[in-house]
Amino acid sequence: MIKKENNFNVAVVGAGPAGMIAAGRAAELDAKVILVEKNKKPGRKLLLTGKGRCNITNAEFNLRKLVENYGGKGRFLFHAFSAFGPRDVIAFFEKLGLKTKTERGKRVFPFSDKSEDVLKTLIKYLVKNKANIVYDSEIIGVNYQNHKIKKLILKDGEIKATNYIFCTGGKSYPLTGSTGDGFRWAKDLGHHIKELSPALVPIKTKESWVKELQGLSLKNVEISIFQKGKKKSSEFGECLFTHFGLSGPIILDISKKVGEFLRNGEVKISLDLKPALDFAKLDGRVQRDFKKYQNKSFKNCLTDLLPHKLIPIIVKFSNIDPEKKANSITREERHNLVKLLKNLEMTAGGLLGFDSAIVTSGGISLEEIDDKTMKSKIINNLFFAGEIIDIDGPSGGFNLQNCWSTGHLAGENAAK
Known part of the structure; x- marks a missing residue:
């Protein structure tokens, strides 16, 4: 039980990445610090990141380019990134004994490929600096008066501190404890919450044939989204077919925009299977394959061009007789095939929910937070850090970088 006389300089709520680095x-x-976590263990969501490998950050050291990854709201992070950017994060973990490595797309991972090693390093940081940590402690209320928090009310006691930092995350992966508690408290304290929606989330498609491709991963493809015939956005990289639709890095990155456009009507998804080749070059490639397999049936002459699992779908939608010999396929039929390879079309049926989302889009209004300190402009002794703030980025380590930078900045200023 936490007793009334236990007064602290800083009370941090939420032992996720932002909370742990803020407290540390x-x-x-x-500062005399207490870190309060409602789960029995810290960093439950952190352990899931990067498919269990933990994509710590992105080694984009150009500040301007780094900020651009967060869209128009990225300017808010300029000071936080200047104070504690990707290079600082890598040095932070390396100094604490965690070796890192940089992979494709400048994605930084622990050398061990184990997210638990990242968590152990953060706990080591907390212990080294003598931060107090309490687990299995759910906050049931926030007592405030005259624009200041007076205390946090728990089921088994209360916590008083000079300053408070809310690092309670968003609503994604609620089973890990991210159930939106911080949004409710902030709203009660007078803050505005920008609309919450799942981000970096798989996309459902309406077409039933997609299920036949379940488990098929395609690299170096391009996904584009269209609405009313106009191209709205595109991403290049890797995608994955699932039993409900599409997933994979480029799908997660484009999902937020799909969700936004779906509010205005139907969204078409176009998959370019060969984005490196324009129509003429791809047509030439197909001609060479047809010549190579000129005496084979159409269904058997695409093996050099496509994954085995995808061939039946392409054959079906090409409207070319599967048994037709390659040397009998007409120019028009071949051109239609090339068009199909450059535009395999699907219809977005919606996004999966918060249960499947990596991050939450929306959160505490940026207009109500001082970007140089992470301090609330409404409550005099409250700071915010991490996913609770109305800002999110693409996959690739950008969202964790947001947590490290805002958490570090909030912790530093709350300790003053």
Whole structure:
């Protein structure tokens, strides 16, 4: 039980990445810190990131380019990134004994490929700086008066501190404890919450044939989204077919825009299977394959061009007789095939929910947070950090970088 007389300089709520680094940084500056977590263990969601490998950050060291990854709201992170950017994050973990490596797309991972090693390093940081940590402690209320938080009310006690940092995350992966508690408290305290929606989430498609491709992963393809015949956005990289539709890095990155456009009507998804080749070059490639397999039936002459699992679908939609010999296929039929390879079309049926989302889009209004300190402009002794803030980025380590930078900045300023 936490007793009333246990007063702290800083109370941090939420032992996720933002909360752990905020608490550690404040304690490192000699503040008396308590980190409160409602789960029995810290970092439950962190352990799931990067498919269990934990994509710590993105080694984009150009500040301008880094900020651009967060869209128009990225400017809000400029100061936080200047103070504690990707290079600082890598150095932070390396100094604590965690070796890192940089992979394709500048994605930074622990050398061990184990997210639990990242969590162990953060706990080591907290212990080293003597931060107090309490688990299995759910906050049931926030007591405030005259624009200041007076205390946090728990089921088994209360916590008083000079300053408070909310690092409660969003609503994604609620089974890990991200159930939107911080949004409710912030709203009660007078903050505005920008509409919450799942981001970095798989997309459902309406076509039943997609299920036949379940498990098929395609690299170096391009996904484009269209509405009313106009191209709205595109992404290049890897995608994965599932029993409900599409997933994979480029699908997750484009999902937020799909969700936004779906509010205005139907969204078409176009898959370019050979984006490196324009129509003429791809047509030439197909001609060479047809010549190579000139005496084979059409259904058996695409093996050099496509994954085995995809061939029946392409054959079906090409409207070319599967048994037709390659040397009998007409120019028009071949051109229609090339068009299909450049535009395999699907219809977006919606997004999966928060249960499947990696991050939450929306959150505490940026207009109500001081970007140089992460301090609330409404509550004088409250700071925010991490996913609770109305900003999110693409996959590739950008969302964790947001947590590290805003958490570090909040912890530093709350300790003053």
